[in-house]
Amino acid sequence: MEVTREPLPGAGDFRARQLLSRDMLRGDLEGEALDRYVEERVMTTTLDKAVAWARGNSFYPMTFGLACCAIEMMSIVGARMDIARFGFEAFRASPRQADLLILSGRVSIKMAPVIRRIYDQMLEPKWAISMGACCSSMGVFNNYALVPSDKFMPVDVHVPGCPPRPEALAHGILRLREKVLGTEKQGWRERYDAVGTEEVLTSGDTDGVQINVFQPGDTAGA
Numbered sequence: 001m002e003v004t005r006e007p008l009p010g011a012g013d014f015r016a017r018q019l020l021s022r023d024m025l026r027g028d029l030e031g032e033a034l035d036r037y038v039e040e041r042v043m044t045t046t047l048d049k050a051v052a053w054a055r056g057n058s059f060y061p062m063t064f065g066l067a068c069c070a071i072e073m074m075s076i077v078g079a080r081m082d083i084a085r086f087g088f089e090a091f092r093a094s095p096r097q098a099d100l101l102i103l104s105g106r107v108s109i110k111m112a113p114v115i116r117r118i119y120d121q122m123l124e125p126k127w128a129i130s131m132g133a134c135c136s137s138m139g140v141f142n143n144y145a146l147v148p149s150d151k152f153m154p155v156d157v158h159v160p161g162c163p164p165r166p167e168a169l170a171h172g173i174l175r176l177r178e179k180v181l182g183t184e185k186q187g188w189r190e191r192y193d194a195v196g197t198e199e200v201l202t203s204g205d206t207d208g209v210q211i212n213v214f215q216p217g218d219t220a221g222a
């Protein structure tokens with residue numbers, strides 16, 4: 001195999017920027033050139049946004065698995081998915097050091113208080129992802145022994161599937177990141193301006209008010 005050396009594209013620009021930086025450090029840049037240099041390189045933001053940016057790009061998930069979904073969760077740190085690309089690979093063995101609880105698998109009624117205790121031991125701010133059908137809606141094991149995660153703790157993101165692929169979990173974590181950064185997408189609510197998703201009450205003192213619940217006894221949405 002023949003190896004050929006080629007100049008890097010944009011190498012000239014890089015050299016020009018280097019010289020510009022040198023002039024700036026020496027105090028040789030003045031007037032318009034200095035203004036342009038500053039405008040191109042200085043970024044202003046708020047402390048809240050900077051903190052959210054740091055938090056959203058460095059989740060520390062708890063080392064915790066419940067059932068078959070946990071196998072998929074474990075694989076997100078492997079070479080194929082490599083969640084380290086986003087900064088979420090540092091799984092912590094103590095709730096004191098973790099800020100993300102991934103509920104990966106079915107939750108039995110016996111296990112729920114244990115999970116709740118782990119969640120309570122995590123320091124604020126903290127987030128939770130419900131991974132898989134079992135955890136969100138009891139899935140194929142929909143019986144008296146299981147409980148959905150929403151019933152005993154707050155959940156930020158639900159990842160559907162049985163099991164969800166590692167890609168789906170990564171997608172869920174990225175959606176959580178958007179939420180932490182305050183840039184979450186509203187999806188269909190945005191596309192359709194949420195028109196047609198509310199029930200309209202036409203009687204009593206709530207006349208004309210749009211709400212998101214059904215009338216008592218109305219089972220149309222059940």
Ligand code: SF4
Nearest residue numbers: 068069105132134163
């Ligand atoms: S959703 Fe499927 S893979 Fe996940 S715990 Fe339930 S049965 Fe297992």
